[in-house]
Amino acid sequence: MTIEMDKYRDATVMRLSGEIDMYSSPGLRKELLSLVAERVSPLIVDFRGVSYIDSSGIATFVEGLKGMRSFGGRLKFVAVPEGIMEIFTFSKLDRVFEIYGSADEALSG
Amino acid sequence: MTIEMDKYRDATVMRLSGEIDMYSSPGLRKELLSLVAERVSPLIVDFRGVSYIDSSGIATFVEGLKGMRSFGGRLKFVAVPEGIMEIFTFSKLDRVFEIYGSADEALSG
Amino acid sequence: MKDSVTITIPSHPGYLSMVRDVTARFGEIHNLSEAVIADLKLGVDEACSNVIKYAYRGATEGEIVITLRIMGKDLEVIIEDEGVRADPACIEGRNLDDVRPGGLGLHLIKRAFHVYEFDEGRRSGNRLRLVRHLR
Amino acid sequence: MKDSVTITIPSHPGYLSMVRDVTARFGEIHNLSEAVIADLKLGVDEACSNVIKYAYRGATEGEIVITLRIMGKDLEVIIEDEGVRADPACIEGRNLDDVRPGGLGLHLIKRAFHVYEFDEGRRSGNRLRLVRHLR
Numbered sequence: 001m002t003i004e005m006d007k008y009r010d011a012t013v014m015r016l017s018g019e020i021d022m023y024s025s026p027g028l029r030k031e032l033l034s035l036v037a038e039r040v041s042p043l044i045v046d047f048r049g050v051s052y053i054d055s056s057g058i059a060t061f062v063e064g065l066k067g068m069r070s071f072g073g074r075l076k077f078v079a080v081p082e083g084i085m086e087i088f089t090f091s092k093l094d095r096v097f098e099i100y101g102s103a104d105e106a107l108s109g
Numbered sequence: 110m111t112i113e114m115d116k117y118r119d120a121t122v123m124r125l126s127g128e129i130d131m132y133s134s135p136g137l138r139k140e141l142l143s144l145v146a147e148r149v150s151p152l153i154v155d156f157r158g159v160s161y162i163d164s165s166g167i168a169t170f171v172e173g174l175k176g177m178r179s180f181g182g183r184l185k186f187v188a189v190p191e192g193i194m195e196i197f198t199f200s201k202l203d204r205v206f207e208i209y210g211s212a213d214e215a216l217s218g
Numbered sequence: 219m220k221d222s223v224t225i226t227i228p229s230h231p232g233y234l235s236m237v238r239d240v241t242a243r244f245g246e247i248h249n250l251s252e253a254v255i256a257d258l259k260l261g262v263d264e265a266c267s268n269v270i271k272y273a274y275r276g277a278t279e280g281e282i283v284i285t286l287r288i289m290g291k292d293l294e295v296i297i298e299d300e301g302v303r304a305d306p307a308c309i310e311g312r313n314l315d316d317v318r319p320g321g322l323g324l325h326l327i328k329r330a331f332h333v334y335e336f337d338e339g340r341r342s343g344n345r346l347r348l349v350r351h352l353r
Numbered sequence: 354m355k356d357s358v359t360i361t362i363p364s365h366p367g368y369l370s371m372v373r374d375v376t377a378r379f380g381e382i383h384n385l386s387e388a389v390i391a392d393l394k395l396g397v398d399e400a401c402s403n404v405i406k407y408a409y410r411g412a413t414e415g416e417i418v419i420t421l422r423i424m425g426k427d428l429e430v431i432i433e434d435e436g437v438r439a440d441p442a443c444i445e446g447r448n449l450d451d452v453r454p455g456g457l458g459l460h461l462i463k464r465a466f467h468v469y470e471f472d473e474g475r476r477s478g479n480r481l482r483l484v485r486h487l488r
């Protein structure tokens with residue numbers, strides 16, 4: 001997994017690619033929690049390049065979301081590939097995460 | 110490995126993709142030898158989608174080339190990816206096979 | 219085609235990707251659909267992650283032995299370790315409506331496999347048997 | 354990271370792709386370059402193909418056991434089978450200038466590995482040891 005940080009309009013964008021699993025999710029967790037500590041919001045997570053996510057990756061995002069909410073921040077997912085979306089839906093996390101098609105939609109949503 | 114047959118100008122084009130190994134090369138051999146039997150010439154083999162080739166794949170093309178030459182036919186390779194080209198060069202087969210950048214170059218060469 | 223492969227990896231999360239590769243190739247070789255292969259990769263990965271977390275308590279020098287095979291109309295996966303014995307009574311996924319980190323792995327394993335059972339007769343370590351009915 | 358994996362496959366060419374996957378992942382996990390990984394995949398594939406062709410004479414129900422490990426600055430690959438014994442004296446690649454089908458595999462194995470040696474002390478079957486010096 002690789003993480004690339006970017007800016008888009010007034011949002012911070014985290015572009016993920018590769019595989020998010022028990023090996024790579026601690027790196028993701030560290031990055032997410034440091035953004036929470038800095039109260040970065042809105043934070044857009046771009047899933048375009050993500051080929052795989054397991055329960056440790058999902059747990060990491062649930063934790064990140066709780067952190068964001070603790071200071072009233074917003075966490076938004078964009079460009080979630082179908083296979084990853086299916087795992088979110090199965091986990092009933094599509095109801096908890098804000099998921100948009102694109103960064104523009106995320107910022108007007 | 111998948112094989113797709115096509116026509117381009119007055120040539121027959123064999124488009125290969127995937128992995129050519131000891132498992133898939135018998136299928137390639139069958140196809141090549143049947144084209145030889147039909148005296149198809151020129152035959153252009155398009156390597157664009159080939160991600161892997163081993164010695165059984167190379168042996169198959171050496172056999173195919175001998176068959177083509179037996180009736181004065183021409184076998185031309187195009188769009189050979191760098192990694193595959195390196196194996197041809199290592200095997201000294203870059204001197205034996207006619208290798209071109211594109212089908213147009215192959216047909217004017 | 220003889221239809222069994224075994225892979226032995228260290229109990230290190232860095233090797234889970236290799237187990238996924240092997241699972242995916244096994245599925246391809248046996249002509250399973252992409253959707254089924256995706257489920258199997260995730261299910262096997264989650265089961266091996268649990269071995270690292272619970273049987274080996276995070277220690278990375280243990281061994282995990284994963285066998286994939288076709289038995290008639292079933293795909294069977296056996297996962298063996300020499301770690302702490304699991305108490306099947308304590309293995310339970312969380313209610314999915316109660317959103318919190320964790321507790322999802324078991325659901326993902328059971329999404330992929332119809333059978334999830336520990337071999338209780340084993341002397342040491344664990345032997346988990348997963349079965350997916352293919353048709 | 355403990356640095357050894359073992360994969361056991363049937364002596365069927367359909368499983369060579371799985372061996373390549375495992376080899377490539379092993380190389381990635383140990384931060385080898387893409388070029389080195391490409392050589393290793395091909396070298397291990399060719400060595401396993403030869404086991405199928407010569408040790409098992411094309412029979413697909415045999416077993417091939419492939420172990421990859423890091424030993425200090427070396428990557429070592431051990432390939433074991435229970436087939437017909439190889440006579441190392443008869444194993445020779447062709448002169449590359451003499452273009453004909455076949456005889457290329459050994460060159461590709463030796464391109465990837467600095468050491469290619471059979472364990473002569475073995476009672477039955479074969480044990481081929483391949484070593485690549487990494488630095």
Ligand SMILES: Nc1ncnc2c1ncn2[C@@H]1O[C@H](COP(=O)(O)OP(=O)(O)O)[C@@H](O)[C@H]1O
Pocket residue numbers: 055268269271272273303304305308309310311312319320321322323324325
């Ligand atoms: N292999 C195992 N050995 C022992 N306990 C396990 C094992 N797998 C799962 N468990 C238990 O079942 C619970 C649920 O597992 P799981 O759904 O994978 O979620 P998580 O690991 O995120 O808690 C775990 O918290 C653990 O107590």
Ligand SMILES: Nc1ncnc2c1ncn2[C@@H]1O[C@H](COP(=O)(O)OP(=O)(O)O)[C@@H](O)[C@H]1O
Pocket residue numbers: 164403404406407408438439440443444445446447454455456457458459460
């Ligand atoms: N594992 C093996 N067991 C026995 N003989 C072998 C083995 N590997 C290679 N050989 C011998 O060495 C020769 C050269 O092998 P190789 O370069 O792989 O080319 P090919 O298999 O195409 O002939 C083979 O023809 C065979 O006689």
